Amino acid sequence: NSNVIWVIHALTGDSNAQEWWNGLIGEDKFFDPSNHFIICANLLGSCYGSTHPFSENPKTSRPYYYDFPQMTTRDLAQGLERLRIHLQIETIHTLIGGSLGGQVGLEWAYTLGKKLNNAIILASTSKTKPWVIGFNETQRMAIESDCTWGENNQDAGRKGLETARAIAMLTYRHPLDLETKQVDSENKLDDFRAASYLRYQGQKLAKRFNALSYWTLSKTMDSHDLGRNRGGCEEALSQIEANVLAIGVNSDLLFLPEESQFISGSVRKGTYKEITSTAGHDAFLIEFEQLSYILKSFYLQQKH
Structure with a gap:
């Protein structure tokens, strides 16, 4: 057995x-x-070991970057x-x-x-429902709006990825969860806990992941x-x-x-x-x- x-x-x-x-x-x-x-095992397209957008394209002997196939x-x-x-x-x-x-x-x-x-x-x-595709698209729009997106380097779209992750975190959580964990005690006008939490989550992901793999796998989810x-x-x-x-x-x-x-x-x-x-x-x-x-x-x- x-x-x-x-x-x-x-x-x-x-x-x-x-x-x-x-x-x-x-x-x-x-x-x-x-x-x-x-x-x-690491999934194809993810940046932790298997073939992904920074892997060498056998046709060009250079990294795939934006030519990585949709999967x-x-x-x-x-x-x-x-x-x-x-x-x-x-x-x-x-x-x-x-x-x-x-x-x-x-x-x-x-x-x-x-x-x-x-x-x-x-x-x-x-x-995958239109609701999820819609959220994924807004995240890709955030990546696209990064002025480095389109460059052939591993940091391309990094700030955009931070925003994408912040959007994603809102879909991974529930309003009540933020209500209990990120609520502010005093009468604040700025520097809200929820805001710094989402910025932190974005930065944390951008340090360990990259925009091209994120783009690729979000498209995979949509398909x-x-x-x-x-x-x-x-x-x-x-x-x-x-x-x-x-x-x-x-x-x-x-x-x-x-x-x-x-x-x-x-x-x-x-x-x-x-x-x-x-x-x-x-x-x-x-x-x-x-x-x-x-x-x-x-x-x-x-x-x-």
Whole structure:
């Protein structure tokens, strides 16, 4: 029986799942490396190791920069599939991913068929909605408005990326979350905590990521449609053979809980569970206790 747990990271994540999901993965955690063979590979287009916009274009022997091809979540899943074959892994016990990682996970689950036992899709969707595309477009507009965008260097669009991340953070959180954590006590006219928080978040990402990878992966998210050329999402979801656990977040303003419910309701063997949190979309990276409880009951259900 396979003990492979394959983790798929989100938009600006990396392959160090034990760092960004430390409440779920690690020694004595729900997914313990002493019991599970845990894999997390960097997605294509991301700047942490796999082929991305600064990689060498074989046609020109220079970095791709703005000529980097547009990729879909299907392409990203295909990249992971090639890695699985290369690693000679026959079956995967569990595929788990949130947000963009969940989208790629659904695409891969569709093609894996009987080679996959369980797919856990968190705060994600079978097709990207206009609402999400709209937010992603405003972020790309912010990057475009940076006067360095278009230059062939790794810092191009960096200030624009800071703004893009600040916009994104508002979609990852919920108004109540900012209300509790970023509220100002005295009668202020400027220098509000919420403002400095968003600036800080923008700067933090710009130090570790780049605008071109961000651009590429946000476009990838927009392209996501499990039902493309497969008779629509419902039809495509009904073809997935694995047990599917779709987890929504009650306060998610980006990928609404109904979208996770749609996934669980359309697959052959689907379960829906909900995380209750004021954190919004990012709750899938934060609410470890709830997540561990949900996962535990899901796996117990498989045994009966």
